[in-house]
Amino acid sequence: MHLPVAILALGLATFITSCTSAPSSTTPIQSSPHVIHEKRAADPLDWLISHKPSADKVLPLRIGLTQQNVDQLSDMLMAVSHPDSPNYGKHWTPQQVVDMFAPKKESADKVVGWLRDFGFEKERIRMSANKGWIEVRASLEEVEELLRTEYFVYKHVETGEEQISCETYSVPADVREHIDLIKPTVHFNHRPSPKSTTKFKRSGVNLGKPGVSTVGPKKSAGAQPVPPTLADCDKMITLDCLKALYDVPDFNPVSLDTNSYGIVEFTPQAFLAGDLDLFFSNFSPSLVGVRPKTVLIDGAVVQTTNQSFDFNGESDLDLEYGMALVNPQTVTLLQTGDLVEGAGFDNWLDAVDGSFCTFEGGDDPTQDGIYPDPLPGGFKGAESCGIIAPPFVVSTSYGQDESTITAFSAMRQCTEYGKLGLMGTTILYSSGDNGVAGNGGVCLNSQGQPVDNGTMFNPDFPATCPFVTAAGATQVNPGSTVFDPEGACEQVIFSGGGFSNIFAIPDYQQTAVSSFLTNHPPPYTSAQFNNSGTSRAFPDLAANGANYVIGIDGEFELVFGTSCSSPVVGSFITMVNDARLAAGKSPVGFINPAIYSDQFSDAFNDITIGTNQGCNTVGFTATEGWDPVTGVGTPNVSKLIPLFLSLP
Template identity: 30%
Template sequence: MVGQRYIAILIWGICLAFPTSDKQVHEPYTVQEVHTAPPTWRRIRRATRTEQITLNIGLKHGRASELERQLLEISNPSNPRYRQYFSLDDLHSLSKPPLGAVEQVLAWLSVHGIQQDNLQFSPARDWVTFNTSIQQAESLLGTEYSVYKNGNSLATRALQWSVPSNLQGVIDTIQPTTSFWHLKARDRQQINSTDDSNLNLHAIEAVGPNVGSMGIDMSHLPKDLTPREACNVTAVTPLCLRVLYGTLGYSVQTKEPKHMALVNFLEEFNNRSDLAQFAKTYRPDAIAAAEGFRDLSIAGGINQQSPANPDQLSERLGLEGNLDAEILIGIAHPIPLTAYTVGGPPPPSVSSSSFPENTNEPYLTWLNWLLAQPDSELPSVISSSYGEVEETVPLSYARRVCLAFAQLGLRGVSVITGSGDHGVGHPAHCEKDFLANFPDSCPWVTSVGATKGISPEVVATNPDNGFVSGGGFSRYFPRPFYQEGKNSIDRYLAEIGSLHEKRFDPSGRAFPDVAAQGYRYVTVWNGTTRLVDGTSASAPTFASIIALLNDALAAEGQPAMGFLNPWLYEEGWRAFTDVTEGSNEGCNTTGFPAIEGWDVASGWGTPSFPRLKELALRRRFRLQLPWYLRWKEWW
């Protein structure tokens, strides 16, 4: 009798936890998110109901707050768990959905004719992906899809989406729906110009093949070069950067150093022949590395090695990819380089109703793939030169991408981003509020601003093409703990007083965190030598230095730096040269000024590799125990 009662109670509990199909059918829908199309996107037509779309459902993590807490602990140099990173299996236990959540979503999908055999799950089962028709997606989400156009890019999107009320606490985000995230390469608008183009881009300044070499024999470099001897401020080369930031005298110490990485979006690529030509002039010992770096394709991304065609040349495709790779190899060789090339944007013309729209969500596509890789396949540092104005990214999407960066941090990966190229906002896009950049506004990445000049370095601007190093305050993400205290944000806000009051949120995550050169970089593209500006150059420059720092740590048996910011704000800032001149003007204002200490124009300033190495190696670590012997940490 007791057994029968127990079974009855168990069945009753299961019915409550996993609603029946009939209940799913009648469960009222509630709007989950509304996001208007950005001004640059124009509605073309109603999406054809037979067109296909790939939907990605992000389930809420059962322990999302715990995930972030764990990251803050292992990246805090004052914590005894500092740099004790998680394995892939450890991370899954934190990121998996709550008990019963997957079953609830499966029941909902089943009611709409979407069967489990057609679904793909992430390793932690926190993402569900499937192909469906527009008609079925509209029924599923209680919405309407249309085709929108921005320049040459198309996207099939909805302005809102809904789910049954009982799933509101289960589902984080569903994309593509409201996301009009149109990634921009940071240097696309900042190319030194001599003519115009129909994309309102600045053309590239072509220069001589040996520009910036300063007449120095690259095969027999003296080790006592000074920045004045190595640098031409009108044409910045890897030699200048190695001397300026103190990496020239460092030799990679580990036999098999962990690789560094970059990511390509927007049909960008890294042409090996261009990279080899660049290395021949500016880093002769790295020619083989330039010809043989590892390239990984994600979602159909193609790292093109043939010459660019006329359409690609007009779009400057390959310029960003080459710049990133040439800087990383030029500074950090022989650290191995991996390039992640992610499937491109929607097609450049309105397709027929029978041809599926490309609805690729680039960051999620890349991050979900990367997080599923084994620990041995993860790089120690990643450089990303892409982003968008924060307010154009739906909040649910931004939070989910940001949480993925936190997961990379938990696994010991440093994520480096460029802070943007329009100061506090492009004047044409500002109304009243300053514009933050995403993913720089995510508290789990390290954002890098741009400088120019040598002695001293100042905030980088170029009046000829409108380039201004970016910086500001997030309206999506609150100020993280590592930016609290009197030595950084509060001190800076007190110093500037009421300047630009009410045009930004002083309680938001502030960026950039640091800075590096980002003005008139030498790059080889399409067989010719060019000069470009942008934080697209600053991000891989700083990432290169972190790659070398991780090698120095590995040689001493210490783990990689991982998520950098808590260490940077607590003690690492002492290894940076303060930038106190210039401002990140924008939105028809003077923007934020650079002052002594941390500021919104240049972060903590520019790095000194010898001092970074000294500070990082000063730390000693507890023995890393396997997860099953660290059970007390989970309670």
């Protein structure tokens, strides 16, 4: 399943601002004319303008400076990740990454000069520890003048929640090249807060969960164990089914102290200890009583007050299969966000890479949790900045529609994933559960805006970031066995896949994507998807995502989705890393250049059956070679391990 959320719920205190471009007659004369820097990615569904916020409301304005050498990141990552590179596996240290990408002093000086010329005293301007962000505490009135914009308070029609946002903002032309993005501005929060029990039916970023079967077996804690037989893998997936499907060898890890595997969850989503033990007692008895190593990020809690599929399904699924597949390797739970404000992707990134943090977080109040949390009952401690070394593999079964994030914000976050790859971490994201449509089946209009009855395909983020590995979903077709070819998942969910509207195609997949578009051209025009052949395509690979048996709220249920695929693939890469570490080698880090190479083609089972329908179409079709439904296919772990082990 895919957490259609990704960034999970963040309530910017009580409101979020929306801006429209509105030059002020009192704006100081600038030596350089203002130009629009960012425009809101998508008009918010189910939100209406409520009123103007108070002019004296204080906004913590954060200005992200343009980083150096970002244009070289792809080449740098290929150098340590491509199997033919003489520098394969020679990952960077955190300090090397900081030094390479730190903004130029010229950029900081230019932006500070602009702020001082506007009238801000130096005492109101602060620089982040990593020199990447500048903060100025200003009133709403000052910000509107500074950015030639106008903010509004929006109210959600169902929940009554309020947000502040603007439609566009502008900066002087001679300053623009020194700025990546400014927050809070156009980055509208499309999610409910963690306290809200109402889920957006059409939101691009509401908290999601694995789909629940209405026909599958449901057994209470006192019932007989679900038989781990291969005969029923078309009806229920268990550990034995996965091991047979993907030729998983017996796993006897020898690098327990040096290997690491992290799974990200967002509060209030949390596992229940009884659910883990219910699953383990039936499928992995030695794990009964064992819990993940839990790292609490930004005041996170593994809450047990709210117990239902909505609150426990994702975490139970991820940990039951992730822990059981790599047992006895420890799995680290990266539990993120407090119960009041929640968290977004940037929050867990802060925790594993201190260089990504700022003194108060370079995070986006409309996308992430801002800590200390100013809301009543919120976490009052400092944000969790660099509190844990990045695990060698991180799986995240959450996502949002790419249309709900601005290009600048998406690119800045994507760059961070690339930096983690340079340092030796594999980042996995599920590709989405709605085929070519977005969360809730929402599609886009001709302007790329999410609308009811849209006809343009709506890709998923962060799956579209070229520096992550996007996992799609397959299924054992009804009536088939684990020894028959799988098909693309078409039960309950459809494997997310397609082409980015933000990111350019990376070098490692150009040949594969060109072959697909040339030899198997989709029957759609540019009015339906980005068919230029020059955009990032996804997913990269796939694994089964249908009929998983999980222990949930004291019983067994069947669940579906790419939320299943991501932690399973993460487990397989953890097995690969164990073998490499035991041989005195580095972890594999960013795996995409390898899995797209000819050298690794035999290590994947090509999926040639099924589609990923959406937007009133059948979507794309799984076919020979890479396709935007199941990527390069599903892994054969017995072949994958020696191939990676043969690399330097």
